[in-house]
Amino acid sequence: MSEKRALLTGAHFMNGDVACAEGAIAAGCRFFAGYPITPATEIAEHLSERMPEFGGIYIQMEDEIASIAAVIGASYAGLKAMTATSGPGFSLMQENIGLAVMTETPCVIVDIMRGGPSTGQPTLPGQQDVMQAKWGSHGDYGIIALAPSSVQEMFDLTIEAFNLSETYRVPTLLMADEVVAHMWERVVIPSSSKIKIVNRKRPHGSPNKYMPFMPDDDMVPPIACFGEGYRFHATGLTHDEHGYPKTQSSEVQSKLVRRLCEKVSKSSDKIIRIEEVMLEDAEVAVVAYGIVARSALSAVRRARKAGIKAGLLRLITLWPFPEAHVAKAAQQAKAMVVPEMNCGQMVREVERAAKGTPVNFVSKLGEDPHTPMEILEAMRRNS
């Protein structure tokens, strides 16, 4: 059976985890390693059934550390690779996410956020890992993180995550929440020819001249795979363009780490995606992401009906942070409202970008996401 016929197309009713799994397959992912964890398990279950149909690999590893390690290995062996987990597993993966950053490994890590810290609330939603997404591994680095708000976006943004990861040679995180993952919605899947797929930049020139960490003008080095005759070395140690360890050189360290940060930050205009709703004349601007943005949208519409000039800035990209978009909204607004399912994480970034415009944080923990009324109330207080 040809791949195209087996790919889903058309309208389907599915949950977010399944949509994510189907998005991975559509993106060309052919390797999944994972470990069961609520509320991400359905991604693994679905891929255990679907991967073999595409000649792809599904393996359940002994833990999340092994899962991300195997994903990095598979990516270097030439396959698009992914793992999926939730908070506890995401914590375990952090060291090797740093390895993926350092070795510039294209791969996708899905974190279905539940309530933390520790084992927390396995079956309830949270947005408590969004700072960990940026700062979780030790050292400085650039990272890309996306936040889907719907089951459709679980499909679309999984593909986007692969495309970004392949483009920038950076691990890309899909930071979803339990509601988006377990909610069932209609998903429309275009025919595969209409889905934009990006594949990693391959080396040009002879194998013996290949330098695995010599960047092009876009700061991204082309990537060879194991077994192709390039005979290259990669290491988590600070390394030069050849991939050879240079652990005593301040020059090599500075050049490498700055590039790892800047290849993301300097392309942020190309990476960042946001959605703006009625922001043009908004006096109260809500900044939200994930499932909370759905409530926020409803709240904004109700506010408009009640005569409040309200607007929504929905963050689709969390990292790199859409600073310019927040600054623009803040310039015009008299107040900002930031609802999050945590004790205040992205709100700090919003405050930093808002440069003096009052920012009102609406926290919710340990239960369903904010209702539109809860967000509306905060808007009323600040309008």
Place this chain on the structure above:
Amino acid sequence: MFEKEVHPFSNYLRSAMIPHIWCPGCGNGIVVNCFIHALDELQKDLDKLVVISGIGCIGRTAGYINADSFHTTHGRAIAFATGVKLANPELEVAVISGDGDLFAIGGNHFIHAARRNIGIKVICANNFNYGMTGGQQGPTTPIEALTTTTPYGNIELPFNLVHLAAASGATYVARWTTLHVRRLTQSFKRMLQKEGFCFIEVITPCPEIFGRRNKMKTGLEMMEWFRRASVVENFSDPAKAEIMPEKIVVGEFVNVEKVSYEKLLHEKIAKINEKRMKW
């Protein structure tokens, strides 16, 4: 005046990475030497070889061998190698790492890869301690040995690595010391021709860090211990393969045929798609 001599195995080594970082008297060079000899005698295609290591002195081997190579995080070489082997089963995937890396922080990955019978070749240079960090006690440190963290003598029972490997399901298990150069090379060759998870423990001298605290100040003195104490007991019970001051049991312990995980997996995938074709 002198013709520039080329090392006969220079094509197996990454000259840009030499000199190596290892201490005088260290046995890691012998491990690499025997491994390279095995590759050469089998005429292995270096383009299809991937050498993977974790963190530690021997972990630098990945950088020294002129094949595709990856130096992973501490303890994760086997998990990384699992991804490589499944993604491309045609590759020869060798993990070369140390006792602390493979059996303390990475112990869980070792037993599960052996249980699954992933077709990777795992070589452990066992020097009885954490050499790179200055000689701390580890999972193979002998009872009463002195290390920087057991200044009053070690009271932890060490792992018997060949017993652990055999019990976990490895298809090939052997132990040699760096004194057994020919037998070790033979063992590497045998391993490189086998399907499934293979494990070879190489007891290596670490005079600078371990030996000098334990009355063996030079590499030679440690090799003297290996010579004096080693007893070849091929296919003896690995559970009884002890490493003691007076006796080190070496030899091949397991050599069985078992279908590898990747073969079963790809057969399964082929079958699933065959069934779909019929619909």
